[in-house]
Amino acid sequence: MSRHGPRDSLSPSGLAEVSTAVGDNPRVAASADEWVPALTLLSHPMATRAGARLLLDAVLAGRDVEVSRNGPNFTRPGEPFGQPLADPFVSRVPIVFSAGEAGRIRLRVGEGGTRVSVNGGLVTGCEFTREELAAGVPLDVAGRLVLLLHLSSRQVGAPSDTLGMRGDSQGIRRVREHILRIADLQVPVLIRGETGTGKELVAQAIHQHGPRQGRPFISVNLGAIPRELAAAELFGAQRGAFTGATRDREGFFRAAHGGTLFLDEVGEAPPEVQVMLLRVLETGELYPVGGTTPIKTDVRLIAATDSHLEEHIRDGRFKAPLLHRLSGYEVRLPPLRERREDLGELFLHFAREELEAIGEAHRLTPRDPYAEPWLPASLALRLLRFAWPGNVRQLRNLTRQLVIGSRGQPVLRLDPRLAGELETAVVETPVAKPPAAVARRKSTDITGEELLAALRQHQWDLKLTADRLGIPRSSIYDVIDKHPNIRRAGTLTAEEITACHQECEGDLDAMVRRLEVSKRALNRRIKELGLSTRGS
Incomplete structure (x- = not known):
């Protein structure tokens, strides 16, 4: 896979041609002219608005985009209509976005307009580079809303929960494309991604959208199986093959016959298991432990790892031929810190589940437009700045703790322990810079x-x-x-x-x-x- 850095020449304002690593980075576009600046709602006093988006593509044509209480509308993928910010604390005086020099985006607030803060600093006029837009710029609007200024695709995305994966970032769109491209084929798939990015979810989606739908889907975590039992658990064993083998064991491969076998943490496979896996992939046959007669197997194999298998190969811990066989097709999952525009919608999804469980789903749709937001802007900004080393799984766990810990309260409260956790890994955010100086004239x-x-x-x-x-x-x-x-x-x-x-x-x-x-x-x-x- 090739890597492409941001191009030096962007037209017309320097924002329209940003291309990055296909598969390795979430900010991937099929063609360079898809890239446009956008605003995504991360939090709103009406919490169900999280994830709505406004494209600022008019900026590329040299026109200003004015965002105020009354317009324009923020929309969701798959929805034809949207709504404006519509918060009484947001001014009718617009926040204006325009094109700056060298691909920058300018932000300015009219006299008497809404308070806008970037990285804790109040701004009335500033600008951001294309690199900062690619990383995402959090905006605190009126101390009640949090928006992310970032780059997005001009293409209309599918509904955000398509294939069971929520979000509309370019990274998650790309993952959906991979799934649909590979689901009906029989080639092995290797899913790569950090812990908690949803590798098993992707494997299930491949299975459910392929011809083996309705047949067994067996998930095995090789890191959780004792090394001395791994071969027998996977390939089966005959009675008496080893101490304690008092009966024949079927094994996961035969249990998944006709369906899909998902091997998570495949980098933890012991050397003897690696040899046996390679044989199955090459011949379609397996030998149970202690057996002498090969058994035909019909299994779609999907493997996953958060390890750098190439380093394992150099260290002699993993076999290169096996990696080549497993990666008939690779899918790389972006970490949450690289798809921050999805964070608000993911948080909303997990929060809704927990609130429904405790009978407080009404928190997401307050009746009083002047009430303090259930998700305070200060907390939303902390969530946005956190690096999420545990990714979506960690977000889900933290959301559950926030909701339950604030049970019965009108506003989410952050206890000292969770506050400390959110300070352990923080992503550096841009500092607002004043617009480039204009040459003085007479x-x-x-x-x-x-x-x-x-x-x-x-x-x-x-x-x-x-x-x-x-x-x-x-x-x-x-x-x-x-x-x-x-x-x-x-x-x-x-x-x-x-x-x-x-x-x-x-x-x-x-x-x-x-x-x-x-x-x-x-x-x-x-x-x-x-x-x-x-x-x-």
């Missing part, structure tokens, strides 16, 4: 058309407009005054403001768009007139 060089376009783009946020034009904030007023077609809030008449207030039903954002003046200055004039607004 205010006299800015045309009225350019000024008006910048003001409209940034919704009359004067600081962001000044940054975009490359002039000091103090100069923006002078530039506005030099262009008589661009008004200031102070020049509006009371009648004009009152009429607009009535037409827009007090919506401050709508008034700003209609009157095309600074939001802060307009709000000040509105208050002077004794009017109220419903904008953020």
Whole structure:
């Protein structure tokens, strides 16, 4: 398998062509132009929203994407419609995502907008490199929602629980593709992945979607069988073959006849078992321990390991021919830390199981939109930053402990022991960097058309407009005054403001768009007139 690093030339904004190792890394695309920035909800006050996604593909075309309380919609794979963030603590003033230089993504928050934090630091404008996007950037929004800014495929994924595996990351999509590609064939399969990544789940999916569905599926952990009994347990034994063999033993191979035999931790197989496995794979025959007559066997063999078998071969602990036979086709499972966009949905799935068991499933769908989220943003961020050395199995166990430990409480509480566990292995997260400096310009060089376009783009946020034009904030007023077609809030008449207030039903954002003046200055004039607004 070949490895491909991130390409140097990304078009149009440097984000569209990211390709990495096929099979070895979850961030794999069938073609480079599938890669787009995306936002995935990791946690939300309505906990069932976890896993919903918004593609920011318009950024690649040079257009800004504005995310606010009222839109756009976040959707799930397989669902045609979605919902906006729709939390009362999220402002109507949008969080704006745009293309920066050299493939970066810029994030900025309009004046008076929602509080956004990155790695514990409050930000109003920052940018992230394509490498940081590939790793994923956690965003704390209003102290209530956690989103992951990352790279995703433009292709629409299958429903997240397809083949029994939840998630929509590129890594888990790739695993599903492997399963469907290999399920109806008879070649041996070697599944590689760290402990707890779901290797047996993949083996079961291969079995269930192949022609042996409905026949035996036998799972054997070679690491749990005493070495002196491994051969007899796998291949069977005749009575009297060894001390204590008082009767014939069938063995797992014959028990799985016509079906699938899954050998987990195959790297732990003793040398004599490796020789016998190689013979079965080459001839389709086995010899029971103590037997002299070969027995035909019809078994689909799937093996799995979390070991580096190539190192075992160099150390003389594993036979190279056996590895070649076992890996007729390889499937590599991504660790959880490389598919962090799936973490929220996995946590939701495990939490729902535990909450239903204790009769508290209502925690996931609170009726009060102003209530504190059941999964606090601070805890969701800790889950997101944790490296999960035990992967999905560890996530499931920790979720169970959190749910049971918070039984009867309106909010999940993290006890000191679990808090300490989450500090043992932490993934480094990006630090927000300010946007690349714009070369300073003379205010006299800015045309009225350019000024008006910048003001409209940034919704009359004067600081962001000044940054975009490359002039000091103090100069923006002078530039506005030099262009008589661009008004200031102070020049509006009371009648004009009152009429607009009535037409827009007090919506401050709508008034700003209609009157095309600074939001802060307009709000000040509105208050002077004794009017109220419903904008953020």
